[in-house]
Amino acid sequence: MADDLVVRASGLCKYFGDRLVVDGVDLEVPQGRIYGVLGPNGAGKTTTLRMLLGILEPDRGSRTIFGHANPRAVGDRIGYLPEERGLYPAMKCREAIAFMGALRGLDWKEGRARAGDLLEAAGLGHAVDDKIRKLSKGMAQLVQLLGSIVHRPDLIVLDEPFSGLDPVNQERLEALIRAEQERGATIVFSTHVMAHAERLCDRLAIIAGGRRRFEGTVDDARAKLPMHALYTPRVAGNGLAALLPADAVPAGDGFRFLLPADGIEPVLERVMKGGHGIAGLSIERPSLHDAFVRIVGRDNMGDVE
Template identity: 65%
Template sequence: MADQWALVATELVKNFGSKCAVDGVDIRVPTGCIYGVLGPNGAGKTTTLRMLLGIIDPDSGHRELLGTTRPRSVSHRIGYLPEERGLYSNMKAREAIAFMGALRGLPWAEGRKRAEILLENAGLGFATHDKIKKLSKGMSQFVQLLGSIVHQPEFIVLDEPFSGLDPVNQGRLEKLILGERDRGATVLFSTHIMAHAERLCDRLAIIAGGKLRYEGSVDEARATLPMQAHYTPRDNDPALAALLPADAVRENGSWRFPVPESGMEAMLGTLLESGHGIAGLSIERPSLHEVFVALVGEKAVEEMEADAGEEIAA
């Protein structure tokens, strides 16, 4: 595998009994990028990550991680935050991070030094000597996250890292992910929260029902749908609807519709001649949310947003 790819996986398939959890997924992660795996709960994201890391083997397909087809042989070069969280409750935060580094070959003394720096940089320096059982759920989860990167891995895999974090810790995590990318690491994370994927990812895969629905950059994903026009007339004449595309939707006194393939010029001329005028006009790219709806359907998006809302409330 060329150095430009930290990970290449093709046609991954995994069945559990009669259920196909992952059905022919292809993923290519460039070295040094932030890559997101986006999809609703139960989409097959965790199973995919575990196959990529060699925790479980695919029933068929090919995977190559950091130049080897045996992912577990390079585990010391990888940082992994699993979906299941758990630390020794009587350990202090610094010791818990150093312990996780030691499991990857990092000397204890160096692990403690790095742990103090990581906690301080994350705004958690006050908790350095606190036991895990005294920390909030979000803080203890963040300690485990720091433990997964203390050995400065080349490739970092985070399974639903934002799950259960309050907005403050979500912001800390976004900053940390960007910092690790700037350090030169490749970061792969799964999420069902589109805002994080849209803000952070250089590339992403959208998975639903165990199948790959899209793979590429965020900009390329948004380019799969036409540009959207937001038009505000100078009047509220109901007759205006007849001059707009049939799929135009009214939103709080304005209209929203895909930009026609022929462009906006002819339509704008008609609107001006009709006397409705133009009080406001903007043309925007579709959001990742709109792309996701087009690929997997409104129901899946509603379920993802409901799950995200429950996590924030918790």
């Protein structure tokens, strides 16, 4: 797996004055994956991404991108959407995207052609010749994203890309991220919204208080908590509770309890033999929100949605 890592960071630390804002963060991003950096605002996500890209130098630790210790040496292979948005308001959409591609070495004519295709695919074909100042905030944000991928980078780094977008443009952005992965790109994005991480990420890191608290898949995070069973009998009555696990508690017309280590089958066998039957049964998996609370503590939730 080490040979397939696009991004590797080890022990990244960064001080602003005497304040330690990133404290020993390790990250490993496999090629071709969507990797999320999840945490509240102020957790150190932006500073971590900027150190990965060489915008900031770490005070301690190391990082490599495509095996290079100097990220700027492979800058043309990277697309970056910063947290602070900024486009020239008098530029037309097509020219703004082509201009950003030219900064990464893309031919101007080719950039304009690709810009038109990207705008059309993103549902913004009608705005190809509109000036940036005429666009809504969400549309302008999508145009800036298109400008960061027009040169077809191998690594795309997006800092809070969903911030401020309405649901329609959020869906467009998710579709764009998946399309870039299908093209073969590796995507790293930061977010404080659970739903985006849960839907998109192959792997994720959870950062709180400047420290990495977890790294793995969404299922790995959920596995930090046990699953629950919700059982509804067909026939209730005395003696049912004694057939259920000791932690069973009433829930609606049935009972809720931790899924036993030996599975649900022995419980079902007992209630069937006891004549109570099964009117309903569901297994509840922990959510990413539940896992986040377990991993970082409720006091560190901040503005995570």
